[in-house]
Amino acid sequence: MLSTEKQIERSIKARPKGALVFPDDFLPYGSPEAVRKALDRLEDRHVLVRVAHGIYVRPRESELIGTVLPTAEEVAEAIAKRDKVRTVPSGSYALNALGLSTQIPMKIVLLTDGSPREIKVGRRSIKFKKVAPKTLLAKGKVSRLAIQALKELGNGHVSDYEEKKIVEHLRMEDVAILKHDIALAPVWIQKIMNKALTDVA
Structure with missing residues (x-):
């Protein structure tokens, strides 16, 4: 029988490069602690790259810039999909998305009906701000x-x-x-x- 680490590695390598993964994706392969340790080892072996707390990516490589990591926007979208929550971009992020601002916001603020939280992705951050459902x-x-x-x-x-x-x-x-x-x-x-x-x- 394959170890937790081997099963997770096989699952990751079956996904396209650039795919974001979460520890919960691999719970069929072992206990939360076993999954966490396996992900740590796979990160050490460069099978995975950690992009934020509890969020990993199967890295894509570019000849010009090396490892290409997902954008904060892609991470936000993956979290919303995983948690099955609705989100709406707000503030300067909404302005930027419509081309009304060329400034890339360092903090993405998403209105959500899910749990409020803030996640660091590199030098940027994603803030999920809980609002009344009617706002969404x-x-x-x-x-x-x-x-x-x-x-x-x-x-x-x-x-x-x-x-x-x-x-x-x-x-x-x-x-x-x-x-x-x-x-x-x-x-x-x-x-x-x-x-x-x-x-x-």
Whole structure:
């Protein structure tokens, strides 16, 4: 019978390079303590790289820069998927995602219906901020970003350029989803979002 370490190694090598893994993924192979020790040994052997506490990646290699680690955004997405929680980017992260800010936020703030926590990923951090479930009801990938980006800019502080850019993005959203999400937004944000529905059937 294969050891816990060998079973985990086989499982990892069956995954694509760049895949993120968590200790819980390997609980069928041994006790939590056995899994932890096996992951430590696999890290020492460079089969895995630890990207944050309790989060590992099967590394990808680049001839130019060596080991390529996942971005903080990819880590955040993997955590949300693992925990089966909803998340919505907020603040400067939402602005950056819509191209309204070229500054890469050092702290990613995600509104969530899951547990609040903060995770360090290299020099950046991911903060899961627990909010009321109704804050997460927006369905559209673009419209929920737009709502949070506009909240970050503030009522009366949205430039013509920023408004135009947001409306352009919103035109790519499914109309039925956009109408659903507009109804969830504050009135001043609804007025901006509704501009994306003009000339749309």
